[in-house]
Amino acid sequence: MGISDMFSRPALDPAKTPGTLTPRSRKSKALLIVIAAVLATVAAVGGATYYMTRAVHLRIAVGPPNSDDVKVIQSITQMFSRDRSYVRLRPIVTEGATASAASLTAGTTDLAVVRGDLDLPKNAQAVASIRKNFAVLWVPGAHRKGSITKIEQLAGKRIGVIGRTPANVNLLKVILTQSGVNFDKVQTVQFSTTGFAEAVKNEKIDAFLAVGPLNSKITSDAIAVTAKDKKVTFLSIDTADAIAQKYPAYDSGEIPAGTFGANPARPDDKIDTITFAHHIVARSSLSEATVGALTRQLFAIRQSIQNEFPLSAKLETPDTDKDAAIPAHPGAAAYVDGEEKTFLDKYSDYIWGSLMALSALGSAGAWFASYLRKDERVTNSSLRERLLQMLSAARKSTSMEELDAMQAEADEIMTNTLHCFEDGAIEEGSLTAFSIALEQFHNAVADRKAFLLQMPETPTRTPRPHVA
Missing domain, CATH: 3.40.190.10 (Periplasmic binding protein-like II)
Structure with a gap:
């Protein structure tokens, strides 16, 4: 096959060459990648926002x-x-x-x-x-001879406990036991916090226990209902400190004078008690x-x-x-x-982990993008080799038509190369090398055309007559 046959083949068409991406296909693929990246970012931000x-x-x-x-x-x-x-x-x-x-x-x-x-x-x-609760023990009526003034005197008595919870009875047991009173020697009667006034009318109760905040309306109303002649005797829990030491759930405390009424003052002096919290x-x-x-x-x-x-x-x-x-x-x-x-203390590990994951995703994305451009690089490399072949052939060409065909093919190669550069398939250095080769090719074509134009035409020789 001669030189003219080798270069007389049609120019390469990027749209028909296997593995070659047209501008439209390149843009479509790039658009899909961008959409996927945006959707992934939106999903990640939305998920993180929802979680936070x-x-x-x-x-x-x-x-x-x-x-x-x-x-x-x-x-x-x-x-x-x-x-x-x-x-x-x-x-x-x-x-x-x-x-x-x-x-x-x-x-x-x-x-x-x-x-x-x-x-x-x-x-x-x-x-x-x-809230903090205070235990309040009182005896209806004022101090009289033979009346109850100390907890130790509650042995054998009936004690009314306000509130149906067993916890209040257990509290009374702690107070009596620590004060030296055998709990089995007393009788307890529990009352509901509602309807107390009616329930207590027909009961003979020697003392009462209520538990609640200092400003408890239930305690204040119970004291007012049970007061005889408007008099009430409050019992001080002298063993409050000992109870607090023995039972960590309790603290010792004081009920200030006048907490449950000012006229008359109830109590008329501060009294010791025990407290606990809800x-x-x-x-x-x-x-x-x-x-x-x-x-x-x-x-x-x-x-x-x-x-x-x-x-x-x-x-x-x-x-x-x-x-x-x-x-x-x-x-x-x-x-x-x-x-x-x-925020940083709580989520710093997640933040750094996310940054590392994003870095890994970025590397994977770069590799994937490079993989997608592999065919473009291979095609462009073959086209560059074709340009170098045409550079050598242009210097030996003997046909103006052949030079024009090679120049048209070089223009198509240049178009394809610029598209590859725009897509990132080739780097700037490769584009520079291609530009030098293309310039040399155009110079070679121009020089060869000038040479062919200067060559004299070969004269047509007339055949000699045949002499018999």
Whole structure:
């Protein structure tokens, strides 16, 4: 095959050459890649936003029905919902503090409102104190000869306990036993907190016990109903310090003079007693971040709750000491001690992990993009070799038509190469090398055309006549 035959073949058509991407196909593929990347980014940002801002719903056990504790928790629930807080509450009403504690043990609730003097579940940890309760012992009537003035004199007497919960009877037992009174020697009669005035009329009761906040309306009303001749004798619990030492759930405290009335003053002087708290407790397995957020939300609305329930709500932070009767949940303790983790503290590992993942995805994307451009690079490489072949052939060509055909083919090769460069299939250095080769080719074509134009035409020789 001669040189002219080799270069007389038709020019390469990128649209028909296998593996060659046309401008339209290149743009379509690039558009698909961009759309996929945008969708992946939107999905990742949306997922992260949902994860960070989604509300966490916690079930909280509280009882008995219609009690002040239930009303307080319902109000807190409404405030959290109104403020669109991160942590939301879902109250589960139980028969009382004992049943609430049992639900926490069973794992049917995440939180519970319980008395601090109950046998609490081992997995219960304090989030907040909802109020402090005071034990109040009194005897109807004023001091008279033979009347009861000390707890030690309650042996063989009938004592009325306000509230149906067994926990109040257990509390009375602790007080009497520590004061030297055999609990088996006394008779207890329990009264409901509602309808107390009617129930006590037909009962002969020597003393009463009520448990609640200092400003408890139930306690004040019970004292007023049982007062004889408007006189009441309050019994001081002189063993309060000893009880507090022996039973970690209790603290010693004082009831100031005039707490339950000013005219006459009830009591007329301060008296010693024991106190304990009602707590909001959480399962120890509950997330530290979730409990920390819950504690922060509770104390953000504390003033509003106390204004709404001045007689039954006084939110206090939990005891964070290691020897506390109810250990504080680590999330609540971090809030109280000012050690709550910042956003970066909580999510730095996730952030760095995400950056590493994005870096890996970027590398994978770059490899994939390079893989998609592989055919373009192979085709362009073959076209570049074709240009070099034409450069050599142009210097030996003897036909103007052949030179024009090669020049047209070179123009198509140039178009294809520029498209490859725009798509990133070849680098700038390769484009520069191609430009040099193309310039040399055009120079060679121009020189060869000039040479062919200067060559004289070969004259036509007349044949000699044949001589016989």
